[in-house]
Structure formats: C-alpha cells, structure tokens
Amino acid sequence: MSKEMKKAVGAVRGCFKRAGLQRGDRLLLACSGGRDSLALAKASQICARAMGLFLSAAVVDHGIQEGSFKVAKEAEENLKKLGIQDSHVLKTSLDRKQVKINGVEAAAREARYKALIEEAKREGARAILLAHTRTDQAESILLDACKTPSSSSWKGMEEETKREGLLFLRPFLSLSRSETTQICRENKILWWDDPTNGEGGEKADLPRRSRIRSQVLNKLEEISGGGAEAHLAAFASMHREDEQFLNALAQDALKGAAFSLPFSFPSLRLSSLPLPIRRRCCRIILKNFIDKRGAIEKQVETFMRILERGRGEENLSSGLLLRVKGESVIIDLCNN
Missing domain, CATH: 3.40.50.620 (HUPs)
Structure with a gap:
C-alpha cells in the first residue's frame, strides 16, 4: 500500500x-x-x-x-x-x-x-x-x-x-x-x-x-x-476555530433576544461590545430576517453605522426598515 x-x-x-x-x-x-x-x-x-x-x-x-x-x-x-x-x-x-x-x-x-x-x-x-x-x-x-x-x-x-x-x-x-x-x-x-x-x-x-x-x-x-x-487549507482550519469562539461570544451577547418582527434590542448593549463581537451580532440579527447571504454582508455595515451614530433609519432588503429609536434598535416591515 x-x-x-x-x-x-x-x-x-x-x-x-x-x-x-x-x-x-x-x-x-x-x-x-x-x-x-x-x-x-x-x-x-x-x-x-x-x-x-x-x-x-x-x-x-x-x-x-x-x-x-x-x-x-x-x-x-x-x-x-x-x-x-x-x-x-x-x-x-x-x-x-x-x-x-x-x-x-x-x-x-x-x-x-x-x-x-x-x-x-x-x-x-x-x-x-x-x-x-x-x-x-x-x-x-x-x-x-x-x-x-x-x-x-x-x-x-x-x-x-x-x-x-x-x-x-x-x-x-x-x-x-x-x-x-x-x-x-x-x-x-x-x-x-x-x-x-x-x-x-x-x-x-x-x-x-x-x-x-x-x-x-x-x-x-x-x-x-x-x-x-x-x-x-491550514489557515482555514485555524480561522474556523477563531470564528467558532467569536460567534459563541456573539450568541451569548444576544441571549434573550426574540427574533420576530418587530425586532427590538437595546442599542447601547450592542454598541458597547468590542467591534468583532458587535459585527457578528449584527450579522446574526440580519440572518434571521434576510435570506440572501450577499445582501446580509452588504447591510452589516449599514447596521454598524447606525449603531455608531446612535440614531437614524435605513431601508434593508426584503422590505425591512432598520432604525434606532430611543435606546432600542428596531427592525420592522416598511410601511410604504
């Protein structure tokens, strides 16, 4: 052999x-x-x-x-x-x-x-x-x-x-x-x-x-x-371990979130997270409401910008509206 x-x-x-x-x-x-x-x-x-x-x-x-x-x-x-x-x-x-x-x-x-x-x-x-x-x-x-x-x-x-x-x-x-x-x-x-x-x-x-x-x-x-x-291939294996760890931290940060429309979550709780965890939290949230992977990645940055500003609203794909109102970040269906 x-x-x-x-x-x-x-x-x-x-x-x-x-x-x-x-x-x-x-x-x-x-x-x-x-x-x-x-x-x-x-x-x-x-x-x-x-x-x-x-x-x-x-x-x-x-x-x-x-x-x-x-x-x-x-x-x-x-x-x-x-x-x-x-x-x-x-x-x-x-x-x-x-x-x-x-x-x-x-x-x-x-x-x-x-x-x-x-x-x-x-x-x-x-x-x-x-x-x-x-x-x-x-x-x-x-x-x-x-x-x-x-x-x-x-x-x-x-x-x-x-x-x-x-x-x-x-x-x-x-x-x-x-x-x-x-x-x-x-x-x-x-x-x-x-x-x-x-x-x-x-x-x-x-x-x-x-x-x-x-x-x-x-x-x-x-x-x-x-x-x-x-x-x-070796890099992918090592990176996968890092991803699993960071994603677990993001999941833990979102504990208690109800992923249904209208979605609401404390904006300060998200914006105070370290950047890599915050980005993954935004991605996890969007994945619950947007199907297409490419569309999600394009709109993670939109989510991050609104969190940083602490105010404002943006239209997402799939007829959704993302906004920060008071102390909450909200995702709901567009009215128009």
Whole structure:
C-alpha cells in the first residue's frame, strides 16, 4: 500500500471515529465518477469493512451534459468493481427558478444534495460521504473571498456538518488532488474528468470555481514554489476555530433576544461590545430576517453605522426598515 493510500485510509478512519459512527451504521457515498470520489470509495470500502459499517454509493446524473447518463453508469460499474455492490444512479433535474436566481452550478449542487438526502433517508443511512479534497478547500476559500467581504469566507468547509438530521462527512480535506490521482493510478481505477472543471485550461466560459483552480490556484502554487494550497487549507482550519469562539461570544451577547418582527434590542448593549463581537451580532440579527447571504454582508455595515451614530433609519432588503429609536434598535416591515 502506497503512502498516499495509507494517508487516505487513515483520514477516512479518523473521520469515521470523530463522527462517532458505530458498527452496523449505514453510509451513503456520493460519487461523480471523478478521481476524488473514486479514491474515497476505495478508502471508505476498506474502512467500512474493517469497522463493520454498511457502505452504499450513489451517482447523481443531472442530465445537463451530453452523455451524462453513460458517464454515470460507468461510475456505477467502477464502484461495483471496488466492492461497493449497492451502487446506483440517481437521475434528477434542475429547478428552473433556482437556475435563474443562483445559476446552473448552484442549482445543480442543490438538486444533488436533495437527491442524496432523499436516498440516504430511504436507505436509513446515518451519513453521506463527500469527496472534497484539500484542493477543493483552497478553491472554496479563494472563491468565497472574491464573492463576500466577510471573515466567514476564510473558514472553508468543515469535515462534519449536518443537514436534515443527516451527517455530511468530508474525510479527504487533508488530501490533495495529486494524491487522489495517485491512489486511482495505483489501484488501476479509471476516472472521468468533468470538462467544466477545466483541468489546466483557461477558457473564459468555465465556471468561476474552475477558473480559480486552473488560473489562480495553479499560479499561486507556481509563484510560492509549492505549498500555497496546503497553507490556505491550514489557515482555514485555524480561522474556523477563531470564528467558532467569536460567534459563541456573539450568541451569548444576544441571549434573550426574540427574533420576530418587530425586532427590538437595546442599542447601547450592542454598541458597547468590542467591534468583532458587535459585527457578528449584527450579522446574526440580519440572518434571521434576510435570506440572501450577499445582501446580509452588504447591510452589516449599514447596521454598524447606525449603531455608531446612535440614531437614524435605513431601508434593508426584503422590505425591512432598520432604525434606532430611543435606546432600542428596531427592525420592522416598511410601511410604504
């Protein structure tokens, strides 16, 4: 077993243990047919067998690209060759409204997660395994930093998250794409490269994430002499710890707040907080009333300015009015 394979097995085993998985638990692995998810399939099969876990796999076919069903069926066959006999294709379609609002990539991701959650619940799985790597982590950090002026942009993806009562596990956040490539080659696994990932390409019509990978991250690696990807991922891990601590302080500062309209909270209690805590309190409050992340970040500064002045009012998105009246900060529906 190569050092890359040993690292992968160790990463998966550690992730399963930290998640508290028990003998007899069922897991659903999400597979695209690419090198990352097939390498994860190989390592997960080894660990599941050793730990007494039941492992199945699903390949989601959105039907967006020509020949996508053929690619999905080939991925299914690859999974079965790796010993995951309970492998199958899930066909899904994109929500047109989501495509219009958030774009094809985001709509596809949402459709994929919905299909995986439904399948996991049908199978009685406790967790869904995702093959995001350290390379994906670095890309996500750079992408979020470009999109949103928020400290949360730097925290990256977490190894363990929860959605609709299901665990989402990312065991490969410490592995690079070059390592998953080596694992596939070592085990003679044939993978599929998604053309929209733009491996090594510089096409302007590629998704932004792919352009960051092929043009920005690769250039950073070249300029730094190697290590930029690893340093970004390590920074995200440390920053996430800081974020969790500061957010806990902000939540504590908002103890007793009733998040319903009209919302009211003592303005002096907010304005007297240290700046990093105050900013997070403003963000937490706005998140309860505004859905879109970008809109929230734009209006956190508005909230901060009004608190600093101690008076005034501003229109927020979603038809809301923010004002400081007397000793209270108030959020309510606009009258006009």
